[in-house]
Structures are given as structure tokens and as C-alpha cells.
Amino acid sequence: MAESKKTTDLNSEVKYLKGVGEHRAQLLSKLGIKTILDLMEHFPKVYISRKLSVTLGDLKPGDMLAFTAVISWVDVHQTAKGRNILSIGVSDGKVGIICSWFTYPPVYEKMFLPGRLVWLNGTITEFNGQLEMVHPEFELIDDWEDTKEDFWKNREVLPVYPLTEGINQKLMRRLIYNAFALYAGFIEEKLPENIIAKHHFLERKTALQKMHFGQNPAEIEKVRRRFAYEDFFYTQLLWARHKTFHTTKTKGIKFINKKQLTTGVYKKLPFTLTKAQKKVLWEIFADMCSEKQMSRLLQGDVGSGKTVVTLFAMLLAVENGYQSALMAPTEILAEQHYETITNLLKGFEVQVCLLKGGVYKGKEAIKKAIAEGSAQIVIGTHALLQKDINFKRLGFACVDEQHRFGVEQRAKLANLAEHPDLLYLSATPIPRSLAMTVYGDLEVSILDELPPTRKPVRTIIRPSSKIDTVYSEVRQELALGRQVYIVCPLVEESEKIALLDATKLYEYISQKVFPEYPASLLHGRMPVKEKDMIMQKFKAGEIKILVSTTVIEVGVDVPNASVMIVEHAERFGLAQLHQLRGRVGRGSAQAYCYLIEHSPVSEVAWQRLTTMTKTTDGFIIAEKDLELRGPGEIFGYEQSGLPVFRFANLVRDQEILRLARQDAFEIVHADPDFELPENALLKKIYFSQFTDKEKLILY
Ligand code: ADP
Ligand code: MG
Secondary structure (H helix, E strand, O other): OOOOOOOOOOOOEHHHOOOOHHHHHHHHHOOOOOEHHHHHOOOOOEEEEOOOOOOHHHOOOOOEEEEEEEEEEEEEEEOOOOOEEEEEEEEOOOOEEEEEEOOOOOHHHHHOOOOOEEEEEEEEEEEOOEEEEEOOEEEEOOOOOOOOOOOOOOOOEEEEOOOEOOEOHHHHHHHHHHHHHHHHHHOOOOOOHHHHHHHOOOOHHHHHHHHHHOOOHHHHHHHHHHHHHHHHHHHHHHHHHHHHHHHHHOOOOOOOOOOOHHHHHHHHOOOOOOHHHHHHHHHHHHHHOOOOOOEEEEEEOOOOOHHHHHHHHHHHHHHOOOEEEEEOOOHHHHHHHHHHHHHHOOOOOOOEEEEOOOOOOOHHHHHHHHHHOOOOEEEEOHHHHOOOOOOOOEEEEEEOOHHHOOHHHHHHHHOOOOOOEEEEEEOOOOOHHHHHHHOOOOEEEEEOOOOOOOOOOEEEEEEHHHHHHHHHHHHHHHHOOOEEEEEOOOOOOOOOOOOOOHHHHHHHHHHHHOOOOOEEEEOOOOOHHHHHHHHHHHHOOOOOEEEEOOOOOOOOOOOOEEEEEEOOHHHOOHHHHHHHHOOOOOOOOOOEEEEEEOOOOOHHHHHHHHHHHHOOOHHHHHHHHHHHHOHHHOOOOHHHOOOOOOOOOOOOOHHHHHHHHHHHHHHHHHOOOOOOHHHHHHHHHHHHHHHHHHHHHOO
């Protein structure tokens, strides 16, 4: 057991806590728990009530719920193959539900006994007209075998914590209890007094205790809001300071709209810009022609035409005697941009060059042209950020698929010159509430219209049992010379559910279903070079069918691909489905997206699938996604490198976000560097947490 070392510092390592020790500390670190305070801030995901909770009579398949019930019977029977199945009947006194385990540790047979009180958490399914739960999360909560008197015994409400292998619920409760028993006295306040008073928050110590030991769910929820506020408040301070910095401390380049190159190219465009493209261009031009340094996010769905908008911004810089840079996450995308842009600039005297990573013929000449300023538009990968790349006079920089880059890389690009105007492109529609917290004070432009040449993709849900009809419909598309994507979900090793695995599917498709068409497999474990080569071949039309995991490059334009088949569509998130669907429908032909579902499909998964058939609007889909899943999983959000919230939930807590934002901006407005005595606490906490982050965004 651990050597117990009494400490007054809650930031000391959790291994010193009574009952933890070296080994358990390692397990806990997988949950992000490194210090004693981390453990105290490890909040329950739900709470168990020992009272019989719901009436089971109203349940229907697809419902997800947690409830407490009494075990009425226990049964073990053998399948034909000799495997044991464990079933228990639970009841609220009137209606019964069966819970089944197809694999289970033998000890379950001894634990489940008629009359015991059990808490269950899972999704209701139906089997032969009987409501069922398969492999629910559970806890026996009557403490029969627990003769030991401890704090948790007989408590009405019990916390249920997120766990990791090797740490069970009882142990976690005990450790958290120990932490509070020994160290509660050292919990420090993190919010300024006036804020606590203003919003009638509980002080931090009491609030933390209630989160773990509270016996009244309504009160616990109220307390949780305090922690959500805390999360928001400090990040909003960061954004408020970002804004002050930009409005008072930096000056950008003031471009002049000379209407030379820009107007010339505009007149020769092979298409007319959409209304949205024009509107967005004016927003960008207004920024660039002001003294302010532009820091703008351009959000537009896949295929909404962000590249051409960027081109005009680049041309504005060029006609003012500056250089422009466009950074893309992969070589294939950089090449695509280079091609598009050189095509659109045919007949104009603009030097465009492409800079890739590695060593290759002609690279030195390109580097020289960049340094001398003769390269006016430079398109490249992160190779642009290498030390030996020196721009003579960079005036405008753009990051494509900006979420693919880390904050550090974006900061590096911005620092290639003294306050160049900056544009970030994103194809991931983000709801406003999220944009505010993820992007803080970037101005946001939205392309909410697709070019008129584009027909919306027809989206069709099909059960896996009907896959043959899908294949025969796809055969007609292939006969027309079109190309097809087939996407499978990633197989997680721990998952027991049989999933179609990309390799097997590829073999089946290429040998059995469409042997007459060239097909290829693409997955994440392939070397980058090989992936790029396959994508190139697909783009060139040499490969007709691409079977892949979700690695298909975002942003790659293959107008000839008209079919997207998503296997196990029920397992994908909405944002991901939307991104995948965006791979097709980029040409003028009608495109199709088949969402293949393999039952059982949960209620939430159904909502996702039907949302996809109802709309192609990325913003509506993003809002729905936020509502169904919560923000943590939204594509690109986790990678943004910015603060991740520990307590706040962006769906539930939008109102609190607004409060925190208002407070934070007021404080920074009145006292930008927190010099006033009443801001002393805030100053200490803010600078200890956000100094590094400030470095990344104040440029
Ligand atoms: P994304 O916003 O996904 O980066 P792109 O900039 O790659 O989209 O544009 C997708 C395709 O649409 C390109 O082939 C581009 O030439 C074309 N395009 C862009 N704007 C228009 C328009 N206004 N009318 C017709 N086609 C357009
Ligand atoms: Mg693009």
C-alpha cells in the first residue's frame, strides 16, 4: 500500500493519497487524474438512487435509461454450442424486463440473486415481444456482502464515476471519500468573490463536496452549473484579452482595393460567384482594407467554393505588392489548389508556386523565389513553416482545413511576417455557441450556399439485408463511368460486436461483387505515400471503387465520384456522416449516398440517419449533432488544441456561457491586465493556466 505522506498541497501526486500508491496512480492517470485535486474534481457521470425509480410500463425499444429495480428471477441456460447465457428478470413490482449476458465472469452467477436490489443502465431492446437489456451496466446496491460499515453504506444517492480497467466503482468511491476526508480543508476558491455573490454560487469547497456526496439531484445540478461557469469564465477571459490585444496593440496592413488583378480575374471566371461567395468576399476585403489585422474564419460546407474566395484575397495582397501564402494539410490538397489556381490565373501575370516537403528538383529555386519576392502566390504544405523558408513580403496567409493543424502551426504561419492578414478555412460547420468558445473572437464568415451547378446528394437508408439491391443500383452508376466510395467504420479491438472489416469487404467487393472494375483499399495504417498514390489514382479515374476506413482525405475533389456507401452507418456520428457524404456530389451528375444500417439500431442512431435524409445543410446537421451527442465528439473540436472543458456541457450550459462571457469581457474591458486588487485571485489563476495558451493566440 502507499506510503501516506500528509500534504497540504492538493496539486501533489495522487499516489500519495491513502489507498492509492504507484500502481493505482498509473491506472488513474488514464482518466486524467494526476493530482489529489484532479481526483476531487473527478465528477460522477450519473447518480444512483436506491429508491425504486421508474415505472417500467412506459418503456419502448430504443429507450436509454438508468433505473433501480428488484431481481425477481435468475436463470442460466446453455446454447446449442454449449455456451452459457445468464438472464435475470427485474421488476418494478408490476412490469418485468429481462437482462441478458452472453459472456460474463462466473462470479455473476453468485452475485445475482432474487430479491436483491440492482441498478441498471443501458438501452432497451425487444426480443420476441419481450423488453430486454443486453449487457447493461449494473451495480448491486443493497450491499449484502458488504458487512463493513463505510461511508457509502445505506446512502440514498450514490455517485457513479467514469472508470478505467483495474478501478471499480467501490474503489473509486472509497478513494474519493479518502481524498475529501483528508484534504477538504485545503480546497481553494477559484472564482472572484463578487462573481460568487452575483450569481449566488456556493463556495468551491462546499460545491465540490455536494458533487460527490449530495443527496438531492436537483441541488447537485445547481452546483454543477457553478463548475461549468468556472470553465467558461477563464476561457472567455482568454478571448477577451485576445480581442483587446487585437484592437489596441496590433496593426495590420491596410490594403487598397485597386481593382486590377482582382477585377481582371473576376471577369474571366468560368462561373458566376454565388451570392454567399460575394458576401463573404466583401467581408474579407473590408477587413483587409482596414488597419486592423484580419483574423477571420471562413466556414463553408464541403464544395461551397472556399478556394476561389481565397484566391481573390490572395490577389488583393498581390496587387498591393505583397506575397500570399496558402497552407494545406496534405500534398494532394496542395497540388489540387495549385492546379485550380494556376488554371484560373491563365493569361495573368502572377507567379504561383507550389512548395512541398522533402527534397526534390527545383525546390531550391522555389525557395529563392519566395525569399526574393518573385513568388507572389505560394501554395504548400506545412513545409511552408520550415526554418529555411523566408518570405520577402508576406501580406496574407490562409490555412485550409484549419482544424487539421495544431494551434502551434497556425501561430507559426502567422508569425512568418509582421501581422499579415489571416484567413482560416473550415469545412466543419460549427454551431454558433461552439464557435464562440472554440474560436473565441475570430470573426466568422459563412458560406451558406452551394454553387447552383450542384444537385443535393440523394440520401437513402438501407438495411444490410438489402445490400444486393444497393450493389445493383451502384452497378448502373459504374456503367455510366462514375466512381464509388465504400466506407467502413474503424474496428476497435475491444469491440465484441462483429463489424465489417474494411479488408474483408474489399476482398468481397473486388472479387465477388464488381470483379470487372478496378478497386482499391485505403486505410489509416498505410504509409502516407501509399495513401497519396491511391488517392491520386482514384482522382485520375484509374481506380473506380475505393473501399476505405474513414481516412478519405477531407477536401479532395473527385467530381466523377457519384456514389458513397457507408457501411454500419449507425455507428458514425452525424458530423462524420456529413463529411463523408460531402465527398460526392461535386460534379454535375446526381449523386447518391447509401447509409447501410445493421440492426439493432438505437433510437439516437435512427435520429442521426433520418436527419441525414432530411437535410444537406451542414449547420442544421451540426446543431442536431450537438444536441444528440454533446460537443466533445464534434469532429475537429478535440484537435483544436484550445481549452477543453472539464465540467461544462455546451448543449446544456449555453445560458451559463453567455453569463460567463459577459462577465469576462466586462472585467477585461475595465482592467485588461488584472491590476485591480479585486482581480488578484483571478490574475493568479488566469496566468498560471493561460500564459502558454496566450502565446499561441496573441499574434
Ligand atoms: P471547398 O469549399 O469544399 O473547398 P472548392 O473550393 O474545392 O470547395 O470548390 C469546389 C468546386 O466548386 C471546385 O471545382 C470549384 O471550381 C467549384 N466552384 C466554386 N465556386 C463555384 C461557383 N460559384 N459556381 C460553380 N462552381 C464553383
Ligand atoms: Mg477545400
